[in-house]
Structure formats: C-alpha cells, structure tokens
Amino acid sequence: MVRVNSHYQMLRAGYLFPEIQRRIKAFTAKHPEADLIRLGIGDVTEPLPAACRDAMATAVEAMGTRAGFHGYGPEQGYHWLRQAIAQHDYRQRGCDVEADEIFISDGSKCDTSNILDILGDDNRIAVTDPVYPVYVDSNVMAGHTGPADDQGRYGGLQYLPLTADNDFCAPLPATPADLIYLCFPNNPTGTVATRAELQRWVDYARSHEALILFDAAYEAFIRDPELPHSIFEVEGARDCAVEFRSFSKNAGFTGTRCAFTVVPKALTGRTSNGDAVSLWQLWSRRQSTRFNGVGYVVQRGAEAVYSSAGQAQVTRLVTFYMENAAIIRQQLRSLGLAVYGGQHAPYVWVRTPESRSSWQFFDQLLQEAHVVGTPGAGFGAAGEGYLRLSAFNGRAQVEAAMARIARCNLR
Template structure:
C-alpha cells in the first residue's frame, strides 16, 4: 500500500493567499461592478528591462541555430552569470564571495524550501514572526514541527517577534536554535537590519554553531548606502550563513524565473556521527541530482542585469516602486495611521486602526475602498493587528487606491 507524506496533513488548510482569493471572489460576486485595486501579493507590474529582453531575444535566436544552440547547461548555472554576480553583488561591496559559491536557480521560493533537503531533521529551528510562509510550511512538510495552535504557530518552532514593540529588532532565541531564518529587508514588515544587527546574528550563530538562512530578495530596494545588502558584509558570516537572492523583484523576473543561492565553501554542518561536512558539497550534489539548471535564455537575461544599461534600467525600476511606496506611506500617515517599512523595501506595514484585527481591516479596505491588502496575521501570530500593502503596481493604481483610502472611515 502506497504511503503518503503524512506531515502534509499538519499544514493549516486556510493558507493565506487562497483565503484572500476566496474573500475577493465572494466580494466580486456580490459587487461585480467594483474595480478592485490589488496591493496584496508582491508581484511586479512593470515590463522587463530592455537590456534583459534584448539579451533574451539574442539568446532565443541563437537557440535556433546549430552553432548557437545550448543543450544541458551546468546544474549550478553558467560561469559567466555566476562571475557577474560575484563581482557586482559581492566583490564590489567588499564581500569575499567567489563565482563558484553562487548557485543559479529558478527561484528563491524553491531554494529556501529545497535547502532543507541537505539539512538534518533534528535541527532546532527559529523564524521571525511575522514571516514569509514558505520557511514555515516547508518545515511542516518535512516533519520538523508539531501541529499548529489557534494562532497558527506550529509546535517545535521558535518564533521571534518582529514588531513595533521591539522596534522590528527580533530577540535572539531564548532557547538555542540550530537554524535561523532571517529576511532583510523584511517581507512582510519592510524592516531593515543595520550592519550591527547582522553582526549580532552572526555572533549568535557562531557561538551556537548555528546556521543562518538569510533571504536578501529585497536588497535592491535599500536606499541608505550605510545599510548592508548582504549578510556577507559581516565577514564571519562565511562560517555560518547561506544567502538567497532573486531577480524577481528588482528586475521584474517573477514570470521569467531566475534567482541564486550563495553557499560559502567554508561552511559546514555535522552528520549524526559528528563528522563535519561541507554544505557547498552537499548542495552541489543535491542540485546535480535533482535539478537541471536554469534555461539558457533566462540566464542570458539575468546576465544583462549587470550590464551598464541593465544597471541603469533596474535602478529606474527600483526608484519607480519606491516612489509608489512613499506615496502609500504619506497617505496612510496623513490618515493618522502608524506606518512602518516602505523606506528600504517595497512593502508598507501598517498598524490596523482602532482595535480592528488584521482580517477586519482587510475586509474594511476591500469593502469600503475596493483595495486588496494582505492581513498581517496571515504571516504569523505577531503579524496580528497589521496589514501589508505592496508598492508593486502602476502609479495610477497606487494613486487611485490612496484617493479611495482617504474617503474611507478608517477609524
């Protein structure tokens, strides 16, 4: 009799985004005339940079010729892309990361969940709260947790609150953790980490022999040149951190699919027998066996992000979305709401007014303004009482949404 992975039954049924879709659908059925503005899911709206489409068009043409055709590429990605990333994203910022420590993939969602393949089942895990649901769900599916309580907190995970009360500076784990998920600039709160803050985490990880899984998917949105873009700007992170990055948000690749993971060769973990093993080698083996690399055409598009034209075009995209974020921030503040994030991240994190909870505020915006946000409680228990608004939309839609909010009775 074939057995399934029973841990999937531990997952909560009411997953965040499907539940949002359900409420939108019910509302739209009752109000078919309503013109919804979606500031919920963090999907980009602006076209790919011309440098990227030019490079992809050239690559497509090459694939139609015998001399320019590319079959299987290296599972870890083409050297020219890994080299461009190492140089521009790391070495130019003073991080000692080499091209062969960079693994190209088709998405950070894949990498942040697949990374568990090479890790043991007995690690003690800490996540911030609120948190990107994939970190948690992938651990639930792997059987690393107990069932969830009424607030959606799974047994066996250590939740580190990241709220206005602690100035979005999560406490270090109260009981030792072996695996710590961090994301800065943060999804969903838009909070950022200073170099000192990253140093605090690296110091913790090194003193506890822990591994930091650092998600830097939003680093391109940082506006303050003093803020670190990579955990590897803290030198000792080479001994205790893996970093995930993506072209999705900064270069509009959500539908094109390219990302990468940085695993320093100096990083190791331990087997059950206590032997030290290189995580770089384990991931190389994992990718060689279970992955076949990213489309040649897509890798050429990603490479173009690092050309002079690509860099300028990406900078304009980032500015465009951050201007949206500023418009959202200003309007919400004008309405008397407490607003966080949106200064170095494309997400604005807003405290719900009065004593409303996240879903009540979500429903109010949907029904009164026909604006879709994302309830903070969907990201974790400590997200209760907040709502996330995304800056990924056209200027017209963002401005229209803010005009509508001004007309709502928000308090």
C-alpha cells in the same frame, strides 16, 4: 495503499496567498464591476527591462541555430552569470564570494524551501514572527514541527517577535537554535537590519554553531548606503550563513524565474555521526540530482541586469516602486495610521485602525476601497493587527488606492 506524507495534514488552511485569491474571487463574483487595485501579493507590475528583453530575444534567436543552441546547462548555472553576480553583487561591495559559490535557480521561494533537503530533521529552528510563510510551511511539510496552536504557531519552532514593540529588532533565541531564518529588508514588515544588527546575529550563530538562512530578495530597495545588502558584508558570516537572492523584485522577474543562492565553500554541518560535511558539496549534489538548471534564455536575461543599460533600468524600476512606497507611507500617515517599513523595502506595514483584526481590515479594504492588501496575521501570530501593502503597482493605481482608502471609515 501507498502512504502519503502525513505532515501535510498539519498545515493550517490554505497557504496565505491562495486564501487571498479565494476571497478576491468570491468578492469579484458578487461585484464583477469592481475595479480592484492589488497591493497584496508582492508581485511587480512594470515591464521587464529592455536590456533583459533584448538579451532574451537574442538568446531565443541563437537557439534556432545548431551552433547557438543550448541544451542542458550546468545545474548550478552558467559560469558567465555566476561570474557577473560574484563581481557586481559581492566583490564590488567588498564581499569575498566566489562565482562557484553562487547557485542559479528558478526562485528564492524554491531555494529557501529546498535547502531543508540537505539539512537534518533534528535542528532546533528559529523564525521571526511575522515571517514569510514558506519558511514555516516547508518545515511543517518536512515534519520538523508539532501541530499549530490556536494562534497558528507550530510546536517545536521558536518564534522571535519582530514588531513595533521591539523596534523590529527580534530578540536572540531564548533557547539555543541551530537554524535561523532571517529576511532583510524584511518581508512582510518592510523594515531593515543595520550592520550592527546583522553582526549580532552572525555572532550568535558562530557562538552556537548555528546556520543562518538569510533571505536578501529585497536588497535592491535599500536606499541608505550605510545599510548592508548582503549578510556577507558582515565579519564572520561566511562561517555561518547561506544567502538567497532573486531577480524577481529588482528586475521584475517574478514571471521570468531566476534567482540564486550563495553557499560559502567552507560552511559545514554535522552528520548524525558528528562528522563535519560541506554544505556546498551537499547543495551541489542536491541540485545536480533534483534540479536541471535554469533555461539558457532566462539566464541570458538575468546576465543583462548587470550590463550598464540593465543597471540603469533596474535603478529606474526600483526608484519608481520606492516612490510608490513613499506615497503610501505619507498618505496613510496623514490618515492617522501607524505605518512602518517602506523606506528600504517595497512593503509598508500598517497598524490596523481601532484594533481591527488583520482579516477584518483586509476585508474592509477589499469591500469598501476595492484595494487588496495582505493581512498581517497571515504571516504569523505577531502579525495580527497589521496589514501589508505592497508598493508594486503603477503610480496611478497607488494614488487611486490611497484616495479610496482615505474615503473608508477608519474609525
């Protein structure tokens, strides 16, 4: 009989978000009248910017003519989009990133997982704890780990705590790591890394010949002009880092699907023979063979993010969500809760009251306030005792959620 990938059997329970959906479904089956407010999954709620819609509508119309029809595009994305990204997201910030180092894709979740396809099975891997679950689960699926312990930590992975105790600056790996996942502004804690902090990681990676997988999906939410948006703003990063970015959160593309990955041309890894090979070439080959590019209409929509109208609209969207984050921070603080993040990221990371577990607090908010958060423990053992609230919702919903939480018994 055909054999399956047995490593999947090591995955714990459901992937976090489906498990949350399951609990919501069970709750609403019992309470169909409940008007849930979802501050759980980090999904945007506000309309797609007009500039993007206009560009998409124009592209849809063009697809109706033989001259304007677009079939297969380059698997790596259209040059005009790669060029716009290189110019606006990188060169304008002083980063030396070329258009052909940018690979357009349908999502950062896909990319952060797919990047493992071009890497070896014998890398020593470090992740922060808490961590975006896809980094871990995709390594479990690829057979890079041992089984999970009682707290959900998989054997073979090095977990670097990212908690209030260390001011959300994870320690460098105690034993050498070859592959390091970093996400700043951080999901789930909503905290951010300074330039000095990123420099510390780049210096580590260069001295250990390690590769940093840098997830910058939330860079647009950074408010302080001194903070870096890209790891490539840091000296030496081109020698040791790949960066993932997305249009999901800044331009509301979660249901439209466009993202990109930056792979510097000079970046190398070693084969089992010890030969250095270009990661850019491996990723190009991977994408050519296993991916077909992003649809033309969607890429035109993404390009419009960089028009002046698009930039103004994205700024308004981001500002709106960050006002929500400020409301959440302030209201929860006024209830006596300890809150972190939410200043340069759309997530607020809340300490659960009275030593409740993450899932207990999740269930309490679901049942008493009809508010959906995300249990911190779902992001890793060090996330236990926290809950993540997302700023992605309408103003009225955020205010109502805060009012309802204020009426909960938090003692």
